[in-house]
Amino acid sequence: MTSSFLMRCCRSRAPWALASGWAAIVLLALLFAWQPAGAAELRLQQAVVVEEAPFEGPARPLQQAVTLPDAWAARRADFEGTVTYRVPFGAPPPANGDLLALYIERACSNVEVRLNGQLVVRHGSMTPPVTRNCYYPHMVMLPAGLLKPDGNQLELKVVGYGLQRVAARQRAGGLSELVVAPQSELLGRYERQLFWNVTMGQVVGVTIVVLGLFMLGLAWARRSEPAYLYFGLLLVGWAVLGSRMWVRHMPLDHWTVEVLISTLYAPVIAMAVLFLQRYGGHSHRAVGLAMLLQCVLVPVSIALAGDTHFFTTITVWSALYVLEISWATAYYLRHVWHERRPEFWLMSGVLILVVVLAMVETAVQHEWIDMPRVHLIHFAMPLLFFAVGLRLVQHFVQALQAAEMARVHLEQRISEKTSEIERSYAELAEARIEQVAEAERKRIAGDLHDDLGAKLLTIVHTSGDERISTLAREALEEMRLSVRGLTGKPVKVADALADWRAEVVSRLGQAAVQVDWMTAHESDERHLSARAYVQTTRILREATSNIIKHSGATACTIRCVIDATDFNLVIQDNGRGIPLELDGKLDRGHGMASMKRRAKQLAGQCLVESGPGYGTVIRLTLPL
Numbered sequence: 256m257t258s259s260f261l262m263r264c265c266r267s268r269a270p271w272a273l274a275s276g277w278a279a280i281v282l283l284a285l286l287f288a289w290q291p292a293g294a295a296e297l298r299l300q301q302a303v304v305v306e307e308a309p310f311e312g313p314a315r316p317l318q319q320a321v322t323l324p325d326a327w328a329a330r331r332a333d334f335e336g337t338v339t340y341r342v343p344f345g346a347p348p349p350a351n352g353d354l355l356a357l358y359i360e361r362a363c364s365n366v367e368v369r370l371n372g373q374l375v376v377r378h379g380s381m382t383p384p385v386t387r388n389c390y391y392p393h394m395v396m397l398p399a400g401l402l403k404p405d406g407n408q409l410e411l412k413v414v415g416y417g418l419q420r421v422a423a424r425q426r427a428g429g430l431s432e433l434v435v436a437p438q439s440e441l442l443g444r445y446e447r448q449l450f451w452n453v454t455m456g457q458v459v460g461v462t463i464v465v466l467g468l469f470m471l472g473l474a475w476a477r478r479s480e481p482a483y484l485y486f487g488l489l490l491v492g493w494a495v496l497g498s499r500m501w502v503r504h505m506p507l508d509h510w511t512v513e514v515l516i517s518t519l520y521a522p523v524i525a526m527a528v529l530f531l532q533r534y535g536g537h538s539h540r541a542v543g544l545a546m547l548l549q550c551v552l553v554p555v556s557i558a559l560a561g562d563t564h565f566f567t568t569i570t571v572w573s574a575l576y577v578l579e580i581s582w583a584t585a586y587y588l589r590h591v592w593h594e595r596r597p598e599f600w601l602m603s604g605v606l607i608l609v610v611v612l613a614m615v616e617t618a619v620q621h622e623w624i625d626m627p628r629v630h631l632i633h634f635a636m637p638l639l640f641f642a643v644g645l646r647l648v649q650h651f652v653q654a655l656q657a658a659e660m661a662r663v664h665l666e667q668r669i670s671e672k673t674s675e676i677e678r679s680y681a682e683l684a685e686a687r688i689e690q691v692a693e694a695e696r697k698r699i700a701g702d703l704h705d706d707l708g709a710k711l712l713t714i715v716h717t718s719g720d721e722r723i724s725t726l727a728r729e730a731l732e733e734m735r736l737s738v739r740g741l742t743g744k745p746v747k748v749a750d751a752l753a754d755w756r757a758e759v760v761s762r763l764g765q766a767a768v769q770v771d772w773m774t775a776h777e778s779d780e781r782h783l784s785a786r787a788y789v790q791t792t793r794i795l796r797e798a799t800s801n802i803i804k805h806s807g808a809t810a811c812t813i814r815c816v817i818d819a820t821d822f823n824l825v826i827q828d829n830g831r832g833i834p835l836e837l838d839g840k841l842d843r844g845h846g847m848a849s850m851k852r853r854a855k856q857l858a859g860q861c862l863v864e865s866g867p868g869y870g871t872v873i874r875l876t877l878p879l
Contacts, residue, residue: 296348296434296435296436296440296441297344297347297348297434297435297436298432298433298434299323299342299344299409299432299433299434299435300322300323300432300433301320301321301322301323301342302320302321302322302323302325302340302341302342302411302430303318303319303320303321303340303341303342304317304318304319304320304321304325304338304339304340305317305318305339305340305341306337306338306339307331307334307336307337307338307339308336308337308338308339309334309335309336310335310336310382310383321340323342323430323431323432323433324361324429324430324431324432325340325429325430326427326429327415327416327417327418327427327428327429328417328418328424328427328429328622331417331428332417332418332419332566333417333419333420333563334416334417334420334428335415335416335417335420335428335509336414337381337412337413337414338412338413338414338415338428338430339410339411339412339413340409340410340411340412340413340430341408341409341410342408342409342410342411342433343406343407343408343409344407344408344409344435345405345406345407346404346405347397347402347407347435348435348436348437351437353437353438353439354396354397354399354437354438355396355397355399355402355435355436355437355438356394356395356396356397356435356436356437356438356441356442357393357394357395357396357397357409357433357434357435358392358393358394358395358433358434358435358436358441358444358445359392359393359394359395359411359430359431359433360392360431360432360448361389361392361429361430361431362388362393362411362413362429362430362431363388363389363413363415363425363426363427363428363429364385364386364387364388364389364414364415364416364426364428364509365378365379365380365381365385365386365387365388365413365414365415366378366388366393366411366412366413366414366430367381367411367412367414368393368395368409368410368411369409369410369411369412370397370398370401370402370407370408370409370410371401371402371403371407371408372408372410373401375395375396375397375398375401376393376395376396378391378393379503379504380504381412381414382414383508383509384504384505384506384507384508384509385414385415385509386503386504387426387499387502387503387504387505388503389415389425389426390425390452390453390456390500390501391449391452391453391503392445392448392449392452394438394441394442394445396438397435409433411430411433413428413429413430414428415427415428415429416428416509418566419562419563419564419565419566419567420509420510420513420562420565420566421513421565421566422513422516422517422565422566422569423569424566424619424622425619426513427566452500453500453501456497456500456501457500457501459497459637460494460497460498460500460501460637461494462637462641463490463491463493463494463497463637463640464490464491464494466490466640466641466644467486467487467488467489467490467491467494468487468491469487469644470483470484470486470487470490470644470647471483471484471487471488471491473487473647473648473651474487476651477651477654480533480654481529481533482530482533482534482647483647483651485526485527485529485530485533486526486530486534486643486644486647488522488526489523489526489527489530489640490637490640490644492519492522492523492526493523493636493637493640494637495519496516496519496520496523497637499512499516510562513565514554514557517553517557517569517572518553518554518557520553520572520573520576521549521550521553521572522550524546524549524576524579524580525546525547525549525550527580527583528542528546528579528580528583529542529543529546531583531584531586531587531606532583532586532587534587534647535586535587535590535591536590536594537586537590553572556568556572557569573616573617574617576613577610577613577614577617580609580610580613581610581613584606584607584609584610587602587606588602588603588606591603602643602646605639605642605643608639609636609639612636612639744785745782745783745784745785745788746782746783746785746788747779747780747781747782747783748779748780748781748782748783748817748822749778749779749780751783751788751791752774752779752815754792755791755792755795756772756774758795758796758799759772759795759799759813760772762799762803763799763802763803763811766802766803767809768802768803768808768809768810768811768828769809769810769811770810770811770812770813771810771811771812771813772813772815773812773813773814773815774814774815774816775816779817781817781879783822783879786857787857787877790853790854790856790857791822791824791857791875791877793849793853794850794853794854794861794875795824795826797846797849797850798826798850798873800846801846801871802826802828802830802871805830806828806830806831806832806870806871807830807831808828808829808830808831808870809829810828810829811826811827811828811829812825812826812827812828813825813826813827814827817879820878820879821876821877821878821879822876822877822878822879823874823875823876824874824875824876825872825873825874825875826872826873826875827870827871827872827873828870828871829870830870830871831867831868831870832865832866832867832868832869832870832871833863833865833866833867833871834867847861847863850873850875854875854876854877857877857878858877858878859875859876859877859878860875860876861873861874861875861876862874
């Protein structure tokens with residue numbers, strides 16, 4: 256069952272649909288990068304740096320005016336420690352009864368906020384190991400009791416690292432512009448930024464791990480094809496790299512974490528290059544040795560460069576990674592084009608997007624373009640991995656199908672005659688049983704019609720007693736209904752409604768009860784089974800008899816509604832209702848038990864609603 260499900264999925268256009276979906280998500284992220292200013296917000300873009308306190312060494316007081324956002328990559332490339340900002344602002348914007356809040360889009364790595372000298376919030380540890388909040392926005396509530404009508408002052412302590420102390424510009428210290436506004440205006444902006452930069456990365460990261468483990472399982476099943484192994488290791492490695500976005504507290508110091516992350520990139524890139532080679536159907540020993548050598552040279556170069564040139568070293572390696580991926584992509588696509596593989600266009604689109612995203616990230620690291628508000632590569636790249644993963648699943652299913660085809664064909668030939676004999680025997684047995692049952696039903700129906708029916712008809716026409724004639728006529732009708740049920744022939748809904756309407760209107764008309772029969776399905780071409788027709792007829796007859804004998808009603812409304820799955824019949828009279836003293840004897844005295852039992856046998860239900868002086872309502876619901 257699992258194999259057939261995979262085959263159906265992989266024969267579909269799932270990779271194309273997924274790629275289109277990822278393109279839509281990336282477009283949404285780009286649109287999110289632009290946000291209009293709120294109507295009642297105060298943007299704070301001027302601050303004064305009053306102190307720089309490195310982790311090791313004395314603090315240095317300053318009075319340096321800066322414009323927010325303040326990127327440490329430009330002013331403090333080698334600094335690591337705490338920078339204190341003072342941001343004065345006048346009268347706060349009107350809150351209209353809402354709480355005021357401070358929105359900080361980026362404070363890397365962590366921030367502490369004071370309002371008019373009072374501590375408002377501290378988002379984690381401000382001393383090594385520092386809480387890593389570079390990808391998290393901050394929304395800080397400003398207590399109304401601390402705000403002044405004018406002359407307010409914010410003091411923000413930002414702890415972080417200069418550009419040469421990190422592997423990526425996104426993790427260099429800095430402070431974005433500040434926005435003071437009512438909480439309701441900032442909440443949506445905060446949640447969107449948190450979703451695209453953190454939550455989306457978490458969801459994609461978990462999914463990538465699951466897909467990577469699945470690929471490793473396929474690699475175990477197809478050990479002769481190492482492309483699955485390389486791709487599975489690539490996915491797991493990328494998920495580990497992406498975890499730095501949402502793992503805030505690490506027991507390791509900053510330098511160790513940065514070195515580990517930077518070192519891990521080398522095997523991840525190696526897995527990508529080797530995967531493209533193997534997936535393209537080629538293998539070059541020299542490329543494998545070069546990738547292994549690269550995994551060794553990366554940590555060696557980091558150790559030689561030291562922490563003073565750490566970012567420069569990693570930037571050089573990143574540019575080399577982009578060249579390697581571009582070469583592997585071009586090499587793969589050239590071979591796929593020559594071999595006329597059907598996945599050429601899908602894989603070319605996906606791989607070109609991967610190269611473009613890598614180039615954009617490289618441009619960000621070299622400060623050729625501004626740092627985006629949404630880091631597309633964090634979740635766009637895994638989405639592209641999904642398209643490749645689905646294509647790999649297609650290949651696996653096709654290989655599985657080809658491997659099992661011979662075995663299935665052989666088993667089919669061996670069991671063909673046996674299955675045919677068993678099927679023929681089963682069909683003959685079922686046909687024989689059905690013939691016997693059908694013959695017995697016809698015999699019983701014929702006996703009832705010829706013998707009992709003739710005798711009852713004789714009583715109806717010869718008896719001088721009106722009561723006996725009436726009873727014989729009723730018994731004859733019941734016998735005919737039973738015979739109709741025994742024949743097993745389905746009845747059209749339209750014909751059944753016509754029969755029921757004629758009988759009910761006739762009986763109630765003889766009892767001077769006005770009937771209002773309403774139905775919109777008189778031309779319905781669907782069918783009722785013989786059993787459903789018989790049981791519904793008996794329920795309707797019992798309900799009609801109760802109206803005549805017990806209700807004292809002068810009018811009756813019958814509504815028939817048929818939907819796609821159910822047949823609904825509602826019978827309502829204006830009689831005296833069921834007296835309270837009969838409440839415990841309804842089933843015995845009014846045939847309610849038989850009506851409910853018949854409905855239950857048809858997997859339906861029969862509900863009775865009544866009260867003294869309010870009439871009685873019977874609701875019958877049966878599945879078609």
